[in-house]
Amino acid sequence: MNDNKPIIYLDNAATSWPKPSSVWEAMERNMRESAANPGRGSHTMAVKASRVLFETRKRLARLFRIGNPNDIAFALNTTHALNLAIQGLLKPGDHVIATSLEHNSIRRPLEALKRKQGIEVTYVPASKDGTIDMKALEAAITPRTKLIAVTHSSNLLGTITPVGEIGEIARRRNVKLLVDAAQSAGVLPIDVMGMGIDMLAFPGHKGLMGPQGTGGLYIHPNLELEPLMQGGTGSKSEAPEQPNVRPDRYEAGTQNTVGLAGLSEGVNYILKETPEAIHAKERELTIQLMEGLQSVQGLTLLGPGVEVERTAIVSFLLEGVDPSEMAFLLDQQFGIAVRAGFHCTPLGHETAGSYETGAVRASPGYFTEKSEIVSMIDAVKEINRTLKA
Template sequence: MENTIYLDHAATSWPKPPAVGEAMMNALQFAGANPGRGSHRMAVQASRVLFETRKGLATLFGIKNPNDIAFGSNTTEALNLAIQGVLQEGDHVIATMAEHNSVRRPLEFLRRQGKIEVDYVPVTAYGAIDLKQMERMFRKNTRLVVCTHSSNLLGSILPIGEISELCRQHHALLLVDAAQSVGIMPVDVGKLGIDMLAFPGHKGLLGPQGTGGLYIAPELDVQPLLHGGTGSQSEAVEQPKVRPDRYEAGTPNTVGIAGLGAGVKHVLAMTPASIYQHEWELTQLIMNGLSSIKGIQLLGPDIGQPRSGLVSFIIEGYDSAQLAFRLDRNYGIAVRSGFHCTPLAHESAGTTATGAVRASVGYNSSHEEVDELIRAITELTAVK
């Protein structure tokens, strides 16, 4: 894949920093035992791998106690843990129409069972929400607000701080889906007033697939999603109360978490603020270049406005999937096409019938790669 121009970082970042693979191989060779399940040197080293990664994440997210971070396999698992772990029968939830299916489907599952009620705040075609409209949706039984930090289709960045204020005023919890923001822009759970933060390891944090987790505020009691062995309090019939053991039943992905730790170190060294600026500049180049193509519709915030490192678009008369296929086969450019697991956002953007092509940049993307994307799309649309 040496000649691939990879513009699908919103799905998974690639290639990873060399230190990520090195850390994984080192863990496989020297920390290959079960963490927390023994006192021999290799088991202790495996435990150290998990703790050091937790420390790095705590530094990145402004978390005081690293043990308030529970590791899991991805953002979806983290969101399910949060949603199913705090909601009870009769609760009301507010979400937005920008949400990914990893939020919508767990909520709708509970609603179909008659356990909860859900309202979705409308999103404009540019990805914005009306905070006053959101405030009118709060009820006495509103237990939880679930909100994506940045839309994986539109690239818009939602006002988490203001949403958090509304939650405080109405005594509701705030769960943030940070799949498109962690590692890419500054995220401080204390400053933003976030009760739970679900995050992936394989995107902006530059770790491998199969890693992720959930931050849970220290005063919050969340019921475990999984029950089983933890290596601690084995004599008890119930899950232990101590964190993070309470939320990490079974043997963890130590090798993957070692890679995640190396990715987090890379992000901390570069700083999320500088990564955001780099990606934002590249998205502006993409938008400026694409806007000159006849019949194109760019989704999300206008040129010059804040957005995460992705640009979604459709071109009148062109099938999105076919366009993405030709970019890959003819030019070696990897982008994403389809509905991006967020049907309500497509409804907001008016692209339910077409889907969209999404080009997403990363920390290692270049101006030259963006130029190649614009050139390729210009050529493809010119020969129809």
């Protein structure tokens, strides 16, 4: 990378950067003043640590319209949360419906249970731009269908799935709905009750502006899961089994209090700015990027057209140029950070028709400047000219 150029960060779909200053300030303050074990003692520092966790739950509950903050179990990331949901709910003989847009964080746990427990999995195909056929999805429901697991937004195509409509189908057919909000939490409005979501898995390190190693799972109050882990909780310590009380049942071991202090401030930032405002700005940047890239000869954009609402994910292929080479040149020659490859979603690449090559993914964020989008477009044009001269 040219050291004279500041980094242009377009990899927010993986981890958002930069973070609001309040996030890292809260983490430093917590480490200095209250980095004791939450829920494990009655001394002043332990109580302060417990308050950090509860405040984080309250802010998340407000953001996602969750009635009881204790219905949120903290996790290391979306993958951890999805495994808690999938492995905690499903039993041998159950049937699950997913889609051809899913990340490996849904696909791999399902496939593992398919091998080990004999669950049945149906992947409802999406169109090349990521549109899900709702009639096909409902037609896939059988008397043994226990769960519909679906991404809220494709991490490859940016397609926004109609979660509310899927929720209506799930309620009508008495099927549970698990939503992967890896690309939507903090960016799109989410109302778990209004959208019929039984379980919502979300990361702290992406749209919620928090640090890595944070996230969580909302679990409907009428839904009980088998814990993914057993261990110390600070409550019911005399019992040999995991307690039933929430959230302790799903949070064995010491929590990442420092990280959750940062997440709390990230969520607070989102609440002040609002997901609607964040999405609107990111939408402008996405349109600017797509329209600029469309003018590059031999370049193909993946996903919905520019006129269709999507999250801030723009994946593309350039004829004759390996996606990994493109990402390398963008980084080394122009100081632009993107991601190339399969993005942990081979299903998505099969859907998009890019399974043989992978793709380049550029993902602007709330702090991306329009001038940086111009630099990205110019860099792709320059690489194209140079490689094909």
